[in-house]
Amino acid sequence: MKQKKLFRELLLKWHYGENKRAMPWKGEKDAYKVWLSEIILQQTRVEQGWNYYEKFIQQYPTVIQLANAKDEAVFKLWEGLGYYTRCRNLLHTARVVRDNYNGRFPSDYNAILNLKGIGNYTAAAIASFCFNQPYAVVDGNVLRVLSRFFGIENPIDSTEGKKLFSKLAQECLDAAGPGEYNQSIMDFGATVCKPVPVCRQCPLQKNCIAFNTNKVGILPVKEKSIRKKERWFTYFVFSYKDKTFVQQRTAKDIWQNLYEFYLEETLTDPAWNHQKIKHWLHKKNIFPSKETVIIPAKKQVLTHQVIHGYFILIEPKTLPSALKGAWLSKKEIKHKAFPQFIHQFTGKTNLQLQFL
Numbered sequence: 001m002k003q004k005k006l007f008r009e010l011l012l013k014w015h016y017g018e019n020k021r022a023m024p025w026k027g028e029k030d031a032y033k034v035w036l037s038e039i040i041l042q043q044t045r046v047e048q049g050w051n052y053y054e055k056f057i058q059q060y061p062t063v064i065q066l067a068n069a070k071d072e073a074v075f076k077l078w079e080g081l082g083y084y085t086r087c088r089n090l091l092h093t094a095r096v097v098r099d100n101y102n103g104r105f106p107s108d109y110n111a112i113l114n115l116k117g118i119g120n121y122t123a124a125a126i127a128s129f130c131f132n133q134p135y136a137v138v139d140g141n142v143l144r145v146l147s148r149f150f151g152i153e154n155p156i157d158s159t160e161g162k163k164l165f166s167k168l169a170q171e172c173l174d175a176a177g178p179g180e181y182n183q184s185i186m187d188f189g190a191t192v193c194k195p196v197p198v199c200r201q202c203p204l205q206k207n208c209i210a211f212n213t214n215k216v217g218i219l220p221v222k223e224k225s226i227r228k229k230e231r232w233f234t235y236f237v238f239s240y241k242d243k244t245f246v247q248q249r250t251a252k253d254i255w256q257n258l259y260e261f262y263l264e265e266t267l268t269d270p271a272w273n274h275q276k277i278k279h280w281l282h283k284k285n286i287f288p289s290k291e292t293v294i295i296p297a298k299k300q301v302l303t304h305q306v307i308h309g310y311f312i313l314i315e316p317k318t319l320p321s322a323l324k325g326a327w328l329s330k331k332e333i334k335h336k337a338f339p340q341f342i343h344q345f346t347g348k349t350n351l352q353l354q355f356l
């Protein structure tokens with residue numbers, strides 16, 4: 001108990017004296033803004049999320065305005081952030097808050113937790129920052145700080161570890177000022193006790209068990225590292241008379257609802273060459289008017305999968321009738337949201353699709 005009290009006191013002393021971390025949503029009491037910032041920051045770096053947060057607040061200053069927006073417009077604004085389930089949940093929850101709560105976020109922790117896309121961490125952040133409720137946030141930053149300071153070697157991703165750390169986080173919380181406490185541990189984990197920590201400047205160093213037992217490098221312990229699935233996406237970019245073929249991803253998979261070019265997915269590297277492409281096109285009754293162009297894609301690493309691929313540029317002699325999708329002009333394409341994987345290609349080549 002003494003150690004927890006000491007931890008809390010040292011942490012808050014650092015927060016009020018040395019914590020200089022600035023963010024536009026810091027100190028915010030409006031649950032809509034806190035919620036929006038938390039959803040944007042899930043799996044996104046603060047530097048990148050900051051810009052998106054400001055764009056969203058400018059475009060949709062209230063949850064009702066967001067709820068009333070068209071899906072396509074919100075997806076377009078979200079474009080580039082990735083993990084599009086977050087964007088779908090964002091819209092869904094905004095509409096639930098508009099329809100079931102008169103456009104005001106509920107203040108009860110469990111009611112907040114029941115909203116789609118909100119987990120324990122975000123619910124605790126909203127409840128503590130906006131409604132002064134005593135719920136401790138627990139995320140990777142918090143787990144790292146706690147496991148090091150208290151020298152706990154239980155894996156943070158084991159069932160037993162999760163329970164133990166949630167209990168410890170809750171016991172360390174300053175019930176009189178839960179919002180400030182949560183902010184301080186989040187900032188401390190992001191700026192001092194980082195994955196590579198700055199122990200030499202750390203005011204908790206004298207009492208930190210990991211530091212004093214030389215275990216900083218091995219804590220926190222993780223039970224399993226995720227094995228990522230490898231996927232190969234070949235995008236055939238068909239252009240015919242100033243129009244380009246695009247289709248919408250409708251399946252329950254990554255990038256659902258976003259647009260893409262014609263896709264051929266394989267489990268291994270298809271190692272395309274001109275002969276192979278000619279053969280592939282021939283089977284589909286498509287005949288190019290000039291030599292095709294093959295561009296290897298830069299791989300994209302997602303949480304559970306790695307996407308590799310190619311972009312193959314084709315200008316067919318006649319409109320390929322077998323393709324099910326839409327042929328859009330440059331202007332029309334500009335209003336559609338595409339995954340980042342496709343933007344790495346359109347942004348970096350001098351080819352005809354640079355306009356995207």
Ligand code: SF4
Nearest residue numbers: 193197199202205208
């Ligand atoms: Fe983290 Fe190092 Fe401070 Fe311990 S001494 S809390 S490991 S930064």
